[in-house]
Amino acid sequence: VCIHRVRSCSSIRVIKSKSVCVFDKSALKFSHQQRLFRTSAVSCGQIVQFKLSDIGEGITEVTVKEWYIKEGDSVSQFDSICEVQSDKASVTITSRYDGVIRKLHYSIDDIAFVGKPLVDIEIDASKGVASEEDVVETPPMSHEEHTHQEIKGHKTLATPAVRRLAMENNIKLSEVVGTGKDNRILKEDILNYLAKQTGAILPPSPKAEIVPPLPKSETVPTAPKDKALKIPVPVSRPIVFSGKDKTEPVTGFQKAMVKTMSAALKIPHFGYCDEIDLTQLVQLREELKPLAEVRGVKLSFMPFFIKAASLGLLQYPILNASLDENCKNVTYKASHNIGVAMDTEQGLIVPNVKNVQVCSVFDIAAELNRLQSLGSAGQLGTSDLTGGTFTLSNIGTIGGTYAKPVILPPEVAIGALGKIQVVPRFNGKGEVFRAQIMNVSWSADHRIIDGATMARFSNLWKSYVENPASMLLDLK
């Protein structure tokens, strides 16, 4: 029944003000029938001056505020052309015709007059039945064009394909309830109408294309030559993919990532991974959580990881250093400003906790709370985001075990923490016990850090985290 010829013309109603009407046609011929369809707007059409219609309330002038189309764009009837404003009322002007915009009579902020031409539209030479449509059901992204036909003085909106289906089944469109926009009659409405009439859904015209059945498509019983034998034959529509590639400039957060990562590429990374048994820490945190809550702070595992890292950095200060561009000097940073990778709506940001070397676990937890709430509100300041010397990324909150984190210049090391999993392990006595295991993946700058240093740091950090009581010995 449906000759599938896809022509998509993006709707003029603009959601992003940057979008323009792209007149994109692709003709997919599925039918055996040779039907000639016009594909392009004929250049020798009639130019009509579309005048600004009455706004109401006796208003004679409006200000043009936004154009949704530009000269050369194709429009369909009912597409939005522009937005005008008059005395606190914002009015969307829609096109009365199908055609191509040839001239805009006003610029933004000009005063437009009711009754005077707003745009010149070149109307297709043979309008009406000629325009092709993309038949329904596609998700809201797709764009439909409909022709407007008068049937016995009663205006009904329906695509030619739908009208043909109605005609083949001797249905008066005026009797069908349309469920589409503006009471448009859709194919479903015809089928529903038929179902109600005959108690069965009749198939489309036998001349239709036989399309290979798709596994999940609707099944429609065949026209009974033999009424007793109702074998469902899937009548599937060829999959119409109306998506288009979308190119947009890299800006904002992405731009920032591009810069950082391009610089990070210059650093020769090496990785070192290990498995951490958090069983004791999990228990400790359970005990301390309510104490912290009483003081108004949410306690996660991160404050412990961060403090342990700082204790480790005291022993291996080269991991808290920075190499200058020419690799001539290494600067050992006095402050442990430990960055915490945060995932926000806009992307990755890394605020840091300043001077962890003089902070208690509680201080760190409170500071993390502050950074997290600012981060989710998009209100982190420059000082929160600069000055970091070492970074931890808790990717485990989202998932994953091992990772290959990328060092954030000008730092020289980074650690990625996987998720905590409950797995069986053997204890000292050879017994199986329930362990809470997390994986850590370190990356370091191999120009100034060697594997042994990283390994020793990791072991020290691991010992603090696996046995939190040992942190007490070294706390300053």
Add this chain to the structure above:
Amino acid sequence: MVLQPSLKNCLRLSCVLRTPKAGFRSTARGALIIQSVSNDVYQNLAVEDWIHDHMDLEKRQVLFLWRNSPAVVIGRHQNPWQECDLRLLRQKNIKLARRRSGGGTVYHDLGNINLTFFTTRKKYERMENLKLVVKALKALRPQLDIHVTDRYDILLDRHYKISGTAAKLGRTSAYHHCTLLCNADKFVLSSVLKSPYKGLKSNATPSVPASVKNLFDEDPSLTSEMLLDAIAKEYATQHQIDHHITLINPADETLLPGINNKTKELQTWEWVYGKTPKFSVSTCLNMAYKDSVLDVKVNMDVKHGRIEVCNIDLPEQWLPPALYSELVKSLTGSKFCPNETTTLVTTLLRVCPQDDELHSRWNLLCENMIMLM
């Protein structure tokens, strides 16, 4: 129509909630009064969009009653930087929304009620609607001195604005909505609607500031419920329908298919900030650095909420030229948004020479720039 079957369900639900015996037939004649159960400004604006796009108002007009938790609502063609104190908004967690109708900026909180009159385009008549509101208020409290001006404001005691109006007209339908100050926080209202901006040039619709007063200041015995009820009653009388308010949930996708997409769209940066008409910023930063104060002239053109052109007049060599051009290059095309700019400039700092002096200059300049946004 898509709405019909689900609206019947909704009406049945409302029947259970309010008047158990009322059949929907009696309320579905000529007009419909609905009230939102949500106080989320985006959800409520989305309901307006939905009704405007999907309901057939030929047979039945609609009155929509809604209230919002604290929010600033700017008109379709306005400039938020020009209209309100964005920093204060962010601090106080007050939402910012852009509506689709024209007009000026308003502050909403639960002490303000919003009324939207939906009609076909042909029956669009603002004065009639406002007269209805005044009639309802006077019926409730005859001694109130209220009247409608020719600017479609409602004034109390000839002087104080208690209601502002805006409208949206589409191809076949139209709506006129207005506010009504019952018991809003006037202090927050005046501080939040004051823009600290200087040096902003724009063709965006400016708001006309007005002295405001709450109806409650005049008569403390009034409540929002009483006002809503009085207006609904008057509307019902004028449209010859039952005085019956149907509650709707703006998150209900079955009742209002597609509503959640509309809500989301209203919250996007592209809509709220990106729809600002082109404007330019021309100002002077006074930066206190070490023992002196630097006057740095800044000129920026912002289109679609993004920086199109950026000029910062720094003393020569105050920043290494390469770094300066990196800054300008990064800012160009980027959103005129403090969050995005903060991320960009702090990232740039990672890849430039690690010099404390340089870093402190950079931070100073960038913080001042971010203050502009």
